Amino acid sequence: MRVWIVFLLCLAGHAMAAPTEEELIVEEPVTEEPVVEETEVGANPVQIEVGDFDEAIEVVEDEVAENPCLNHHCKKGKVCEVDDSNTPMCVCQDPSTCIAAEAEFEHVCGTDNKTYDTSCHFFATKCTLEGTKKGHKLHLDYIGPCKFIEPCMDNELNEFPLRMRDWLKNVLVTLYERDEDNNLLTEKQKLRVKKIYENEKRLQAGEHSLDLLAHDFEKNYNMYIFPVHWQFGQLDQHPVDGYLTHTELAPLRAPLIPMEHCTTRFFEQCDADSDNYIALEEWATCFGIKEQDVDKDLII
Numbered sequence: 001m002r003v004w005i006v007f008l009l010c011l012a013g014h015a016m017a018a019p020t021e022e023e024l025i026v027e028e029p030v031t032e033e034p035v036v037e038e039t040e041v042g043a044n045p046v047q048i049e050v051g052d053f054d055e056a057i058e059v060v061e062d063e064v065a066e067n068p069c070l071n072h073h074c075k076k077g078k079v080c081e082v083d084d085s086n087t088p089m090c091v092c093q094d095p096s097t098c099i100a101a102e103a104e105f106e107h108v109c110g111t112d113n114k115t116y117d118t119s120c121h122f123f124a125t126k127c128t129l130e131g132t133k134k135g136h137k138l139h140l141d142y143i144g145p146c147k148f149i150e151p152c153m154d155n156e157l158n159e160f161p162l163r164m165r166d167w168l169k170n171v172l173v174t175l176y177e178r179d180e181d182n183n184l185l186t187e188k189q190k191l192r193v194k195k196i197y198e199n200e201k202r203l204q205a206g207e208h209s210l211d212l213l214a215h216d217f218e219k220n221y222n223m224y225i226f227p228v229h230w231q232f233g234q235l236d237q238h239p240v241d242g243y244l245t246h247t248e249l250a251p252l253r254a255p256l257i258p259m260e261h262c263t264t265r266f267f268e269q270c271d272a273d274s275d276n277y278i279a280l281e282e283w284a285t286c287f288g289i290k291e292q293d294v295d296k297d298l299i300i
C-alpha cells in the first residue's frame with residue numbers, strides 16, 4: 001500500500017514541476033503496424049508531454065547552412081549523420097556512445113529479461129535489431145534492473161483494481177488541490193473533480209483495508225467513473241483514438257511493474273479480445289465501471 005502513496009506523491013510532484021511550455025509538436029505519422037516503437041518511459045505518467053513521444057518524427061526544418069543535422073530529429077535509438085551529399089539521415093546509435101548510468105534506477109529491463117544500462121542503451125540495441133523478429137518482439141518492460149517478479153495469484157489480481165482506482169481518484173484530487181493556475185486540469189475536468197473533492201463521503205487518501213476499498217467502491221461508485229476515464233485520456237495520446245497501444249500504456253505500466261507484481265497480468269487481461277489494444281470499454285470494464293457508464297465525452 002505504501003508504494004502507491006509514494007508513487008502518487010512522485011506523480012503529483014512531477015506534475016507540478018512539469019513545464020507547461022508548448023514544445024514543437026509534429027504529429028506522429030499513423031502507422032498500420034500494430035506494434036509501434038516504444039517511447040522512453042519513466043516520465044511522469046500523469047502529465048505526459050507530447051515532446052516525449054516525438055521519436056517517429058524525422059523532420060528537416062529550414063536549411064541550416066553548416067550542420068544539416070542540427071534540426072533533423074531522429075527517433076529514440078537513432079542519431080543523425082550526413083551522407084556524402086551532405087544529406088542528413090537517421091542511423092542506429094552505437095550503444096557504446098550512450099552515457100553510462102549513474103544510478104541503478106536508470107537501468108531498464110527489456111522484455112527479453114535483460115538489464116540494459118540505460119534506456120538509451122535499450123533503444124540503440126533495439127534499433128540494431130530492426131527488421132528482425134527478435135527486434136520486433138523486444139520492448140522496454142519496466143524501469144530498473146531485471147529482477148524476479150513473483151507470479152500474480154488470482155486473489156491478488158482482484159485486489160489490484162481496488163487500489164488503482166483509489167489511487168487514481170487521489171491523484172486527481174491532489175492535482176485539483178494544487179492546481180491554482182497551473183492548468184493541470186481543464187475547466188471541465190476541474191468541475192468534475194470538484195464534485196468528488198467536495199463530497200463529504202469521499203474516502204480520504206491513506207492506507208485502507210481492501211474491504212474498505214471494496215465497500216467504498218460499492219457505496220461511492222459514481223466518484224470513480226471520472227478518474228478511470230481521465231487516466232485513459234492521459235494515456236491515449238499517440239494517436240488519440242480510443243485505444244491504448246503497448247507504447248501508450250508504458251508511462252503508467254513501466255514504473256509500476258517493479259512495485260506491483262500484478263501489473264503485467266492486470267493489463268494483459270484488460271485486453272479482453274487480445275488484439276493488443278486496450279479499448280476504452282475494455283479499460284473501464286477492467287476497473288469495474290459498468291458498460292452504461294462508459295462515456296467517451298468524459299475523456300475530453
Ligand SMILES: *[C@@H]1O[C@H](CO)[C@@H](O)[C@H](O)[C@H]1NC(C)=O
Pocket residue numbers: 113146147148149
Ligand atoms: C529475469 O532475470 C532475473 C534477474 O536476473 C531473474 O531473477 C528472473 O528469474 C528472470 N525472470 C525470468 C522470467 O526468467
Ligand SMILES: [Ca+2]
Pocket residue numbers: 236237238239240241242243244245248
Ligand atoms: Ca491511442
Ligand SMILES: [Ca+2]
Pocket residue numbers: 270271272273274275276277278279282
Ligand atoms: Ca483489445
